[in-house]
Amino acid sequence: MRLRDLGEFGLIARILRTAARRPSPASVVVGPGDDAAVLRPAPGEDVVVTTDALVEDVHFRWRTDAPRAIGRRALAANLSDLAAMGARPLGFVLALAAPPSLPVRRVDALVAGLLHEAARHGCPLVGGNLSAARETSLTLTAIGAVARGRALSRAGARAGDRICVTGTLGGAALDRARAERGRGQTRHVPEPRLSAGRALARLPGVGGVIDVSDGLDADLAHLLEGRRLRAEVDAARLPVPRGFGAACARLGLDPERVARTGGEDYELLFTLRPSAPGGARLSRRLGVAVTEIGRLRAAAPGRGRSFPAGGWRHF
């Protein structure tokens, strides 16, 4: 069966039936089916909003990506942005565009992946929009909440800060490279670091925070943007998944390059004042392994924006 056989309202009903099987948290006052959704943050919370799109043949390929994994990744990418703000999720809306010839089972699997991730992280589907299009795309907007004035920010990095990252880098890029060389479908689903982000929002001494979506190099550059800072990163300390070096070697890839530039890691990259906790204590508070990978230094004055001119030490 194809989408054109089901029709717009048939597809909406089908998605809502699936979504309705999961209980809705109390923060959802009005769910899907009205002109808009109504969400209720706790008293004194700010509202956090992020949008992200996955487009066929740009962010995913039917040939190499399982539809369920595409759905899971789509929501994980949005939740990762909430994590980087220290927010808890309230809900998300989905704008799905697809050609009428798309098999319904693909949409079923996309939606199953989205709803699986939604249930895991308490971020229910609260509304959406369907449209015909030449290619398939999923545009998600996630809404979260954070204690008033306590949202984390990219700004706030200072000279002397320690540079830290959660989890491991390069796994998503390696998985993609493997699939592109015809070795099966992609398997990697990133883990949005929501608990770690919320813990960071309560931690004293946090500088700048960002999630690693474009890759370590590029996202570290975002943290330095407009500041007279340079980053000293120790390549030997970059946390990578088990067996990463050997797996890269088998595919003829440079592991350091994959870890630094691969992207879609969805780990949290952040800086900490020297006085903030570190080591095992920090990992324990964030509920995930944290690795200190370098330091921020003041860039030579008079050179304007320090990155990339001023001081990126390429390992």
Next chain:
Amino acid sequence: MRLRDLGEFGLIARILRTAARRPSPASVVVGPGDDAAVLRPAPGEDVVVTTDALVEDVHFRWRTDAPRAIGRRALAANLSDLAAMGARPLGFVLALAAPPSLPVRRVDALVAGLLHEAARHGCPLVGGNLSAARETSLTLTAIGAVARGRALSRAGARAGDRICVTGTLGGAALDRARAERGRGQTRHVPEPRLSAGRALARLPGVGGVIDVSDGLDADLAHLLEGRRLRAEVDAARLPVPRGFGAACARLGLDPERVARTGGEDYELLFTLRPSAPGGARLSRRLGVAVTEIGRLRAAAPGRGRSFPAGGWRHF
């Protein structure tokens, strides 16, 4: 110049420069440029979320629609959904997908249209996402706020309710028909009924509320969905723009059909208990002309869903 000459970050910088020219309201705690935006509703407000997409060759055509008007319409459609909930806007995010060959001046005009409408209605651009794609599409998500528990709803229509609509119907469809017959570009930009929606949220005796996006017939059907009700609508009372009948005649169109099924009117369609105010007093309270076009009646029992089987009186 085309998008590929500007690059993703070039385009982001260009949009943000334009957006930054307009002052940001105090409810925007963090605007574009971080991992997510942070908005601050007033204490005790619920948060309202709606998403809507305009896709090239589905919702607009470069041949018949001026890019600036496309941008204006895209935001107006989202704001209309906030209006139908009785919400005030806090901000919106934009996911723009476009082919790298798209001329930058088209994007400039789209964005100018969006920001024009944003400034008029106090709904600033607070974030977004850019992606390459085969066709151009704009997916907007608008965030609003409404006094806790006071959001309007599609549910709530009852037998005996008067059926009312703001403004006029059919203007958008007539404009589209004219452009499709090669008589210039579309000119119609809908007016989201935000003030009227907020007034309705404070009015006693309001039943169901929806905005007219699919057309009067279809959206009235949404109000009746799942209820044992039928709608008696008096075709002679349907409010249409000045000169509508003659303009339809010139194009060989049936004016009643255009008014009932044209869609994209973005007027508010709502029902009122018999005791609620009406006539000029109602129009004054809502700040827009309101026309009573019919009544809801109980449908014969035992017939299940009354629409369309039960009682739609086709004028």
